[in-house]
Every structure is written in structure tokens, then in C-alpha cells.
Amino acid sequence: MKLRVEVAAIDCLTLRLFDAIDEANVPWLLAAAEQLRAAFGAALVDLVPSYTTLMLHYDLTRLDDAQARALCEQALKDLQPSTADSGRELSLPVWYHPSVGPDLESLARQRGLRVDALIALHSGRAYSVFALGFAPGFAFMGLVDPRLASPRLATPRQAVAAGSVGIAERQTAIYPAVSPGGWNLVGRSPARLFDPSLEGFSLLRPGDRVRFEPVQRDEFLRLGGDETPMETRA
Incomplete structure (x- = not known):
């Protein structure tokens, strides 16, 4: 997994973790979502996981682009797939x-x-x-x-x-x-x-x-x- 951060909108980032669709991606994406929710806290507006990416919508009144990117990098550093129940x-x-x-x-x-x-x-x-x-x-x-x-x-x-x-x-x-x-x-x-x-x-x-x-x-x-x-x- 190699994180790439792309601009989706003035207050949204696309976090690309993978390039190909694979069921093995799911635990990684769920773990990333959990880490990002904890890192952004009240500054998080929405977080949408998909096949290989997560779209992160943050509050511009709390964070600027550089701060949001830094939080993403920090939250996903040394990320490991979730070993807990990954879903129902x-x-x-x-x-x-x-x-x-x-x-x-x-x-x-x-x-x-x-x-x-x-x-x-x-x-x-x-x-x-x-x-x-x-x-x-x-x-x-x-x-x-x-x-x-x-x-x-x-x-x-x-x-x-x-x-x-x-x-x-x-x-x-x-x-x-x-x-x-x-x-x-x-x-x-x-x-x-x-x-x-x-x-x-x-x-x-x-x-x-x-x-x-x-x-x-x-x-x-x-x-x-x-x-x-x-x-x-x-």
C-alpha cells in the first residue's frame, strides 16, 4: 500500500491506497477510516470509503489544506489492516x-x-x-x-x-x-x-x-x- 493524496474539492481530499479492486483491500480501507475519524475528530465532515480510496471531507473553518494533509499522513503512518471484525x-x-x-x-x-x-x-x-x-x-x-x-x-x-x-x-x-x-x-x-x-x-x-x-x-x-x-x- 502506498498513500497518494489528491485534491477532490476545496475542502475534500481523495486518499488513494490501492490501484486495483481487490477484496483484500477492504480491511486496510476500514482500518484507515477508523484512524482518520480519530485523527480528525470534530473537524471531519464526512468520510466515504470506496474500492481503492477514501474521500475525506473536512471543515475548512478548522483546518486548511496543509493541516488536513498532515493529519492524513500522521493517521495513516504505519497503517496495518484491521484484525478486528471487519464487518457484519x-x-x-x-x-x-x-x-x-x-x-x-x-x-x-x-x-x-x-x-x-x-x-x-x-x-x-x-x-x-x-x-x-x-x-x-x-x-x-x-x-x-x-x-x-x-x-x-x-x-x-x-x-x-x-x-x-x-x-x-x-x-x-x-x-x-x-x-x-x-x-x-x-x-x-x-x-x-x-x-x-x-x-x-x-x-x-x-x-x-x-x-x-x-x-x-x-x-x-x-x-x-x-x-x-x-x-x-x-
Whole structure:
């Protein structure tokens, strides 16, 4: 790890710790976030971890650029990855079915897989939450099995249903609300990803580990899932 400090705005710095996305980055980024929060204290406005960076927003009435950079260097000197619990383990139910996952069958064909094999691959590993973005509660997770990696749709859908589970390249995610989107949709979850009653308003946080648990339609509905079909075309 080699720290590089870049200007993001007059009161924001981007702290770049890595160059490539890797699940092994997560403990380092969490440890860095903890150290920076302690170092900046009341001068910290916001701290946003991502795949390889942290964006640090500080209070200009308390610190200038040079002071902020010095605090960053001091806080991250001799940084070691966290050996403590790096996040929660969550299991989220997913109903994998073409009626709610309109790309399930076509993606299986493209990847030379049976549908049940695709489901087994997607639900067979835990995913690290790398970052939150795009929409409130939208968690970018990875890395999916290389056999599932697929590019985004050439033409995004205008309205993806809330709870839709998608794959894009080697990432996976659940859409927290109805929104445009171009990920390959393979199922739907009844989990509520955005909730104003939660701390940070999001069910998932960077550093969490998520497993998808395949469920049948009846269980999906019992848990509050919405089976309203989507159009299959992009």
C-alpha cells in the first residue's frame, strides 16, 4: 500500500491506497477510516470509503489544506489492516426466476451454464460490500465468480424494479428502489436496502459480507417481496 493524496474539492481530499479492486483491500480501507475519524475528530465532515480510496471531507473553518494533509499522513503512518471484525455477515433472500430476473436465462446461455448452475455460482460465495453509491442504499459488491462476469446491457432499462438483483462485470448488487439500470437481472430480493430508520439509512455498509440465499416464490412473497413482472427487453 502506498498513500497518494489528491485534491477532490476545496475542502475534500481523495486518499488513494490501492490501484486495483481487490477484496483484500477492504480491511486496510476500514482500518484507515477508523484512524482518520480519530485523527480528525470534530473537524471531519464526512468520510466515504470506496474500492481503492477514501474521500475525506473536512471543515475548512478548522483546518486548511496543509493541516488536513498532515493529519492524513500522521493517521495513516504505519497503517496495518484491521484484525478486528471487519464487518457484519448478512444473508439476503433472493427469488431467482425469469419473471423477476429477466436476464437469468439469457445470461445462463451466454455463459454456457444451466440456470441452476448459474444460481448456485451466484449464491455460493460471500460478497464484500465495497462501496455505496448510484442511489441511496445501493451497495456495490463483489467479486462474482469469473464465469458469471458479464458487461452491462448496451441499452439500460428505464425502470428496474426495487429489489432486483443484478450482475455487471464481476460485481453484483440489489437495486434499493425503482430506477434506471443496465445490470443483468437474475432475481429479486424482498430485503429493504434503503431505510431512513437505520443509521446511515442503508441496510448494507462497506466492509459487510453478504450471501444470497435462494428462496422459492412463496417464501419471497411471505417476506414482503413484490413479484410484479418487468418487461424483458432493455
